[in-house]
Amino acid sequence: MKKYLKASIKLGYYRLVNPLLKIIISPLFDKKYLGGRYFDKGYQGWFWVLRSIFTQKLLGFNRKVPWPVSPFISIDDPLRVIFDLDDLNNFQHFGCYYANYGGGRITIGKGTWIAPNVGIITTDHGLDDPSLHTSPQDVVIGEKCWIGMNSVILKGVHLGNNTVVGAGAVVTKSYPEGHCVIAGVPAKIVRKLN
Numbered sequence: 001m002k003k004y005l006k007a008s009i010k011l012g013y014y015r016l017v018n019p020l021l022k023i024i025i026s027p028l029f030d031k032k033y034l035g036g037r038y039f040d041k042g043y044q045g046w047f048w049v050l051r052s053i054f055t056q057k058l059l060g061f062n063r064k065v066p067w068p069v070s071p072f073i074s075i076d077d078p079l080r081v082i083f084d085l086d087d088l089n090n091f092q093h094f095g096c097y098y099a100n101y102g103g104g105r106i107t108i109g110k111g112t113w114i115a116p117n118v119g120i121i122t123t124d125h126g127l128d129d130p131s132l133h134t135s136p137q138d139v140v141i142g143e144k145c146w147i148g149m150n151s152v153i154l155k156g157v158h159l160g161n162n163t164v165v166g167a168g169a170v171v172t173k174s175y176p177e178g179h180c181v182i183a184g185v186p187a188k189i190v191r192k193l194n
Contacts, residue, residue: 033067036085076101084110104136109143
């Protein structure tokens with residue numbers, strides 16, 4: 001009986017409550033971001049929404065971001081950050097910097113995990129005049145990558161699937177073949193993965 005009751009409550013949540021919450025919250029956040037595993041297969045996404053209503057909509061941290069995001073993350077142009085809904089967790093911790101102003105696109109592959117304090121940058125300052133920025137270049141991170149804490153990925157970098165970026169690494173060039181561990185300043189391949 002207990003098992004049946006639990007299953008009924010769960011079914012009611014997914015068929016009634018979850019869709020109703022999406023309708024209620026959609027004026028505050030783009031409805032397309034209120035899906036994926038954190039909403040459709042669990043409750044964690046709604047906790048992020050509650051926090052973000054206060055921090056984003058009332059206090060103004062990351063107000064222009066159309067999905068729930070931590071107030072301790074900086075996203076220059078959220079419409080040019082491409083990611084899978086199942087990876088909304090990458091925007092819920094602290095210290096990450098998605099610097100894609102000036103037209104650069106950041107693409108994050110499905111199943112990729114980004115640790116705190118990671119910088120992903122699509123442009124840099126001019127050498128002759130630091131007040132000017134160079135032309136942006138897209139950053140592409142493949143599927144099932146792990147980007148370690150305090151690492152930086154610079155403009156134009158393309159990381160293939162299953163790339164691990166060691167903590168504190170500065171990635172200045174592409175490793176599109178993937179399946180490797182890169183580390184150091186500047187980052188180099190330290191190990192191949194199967």
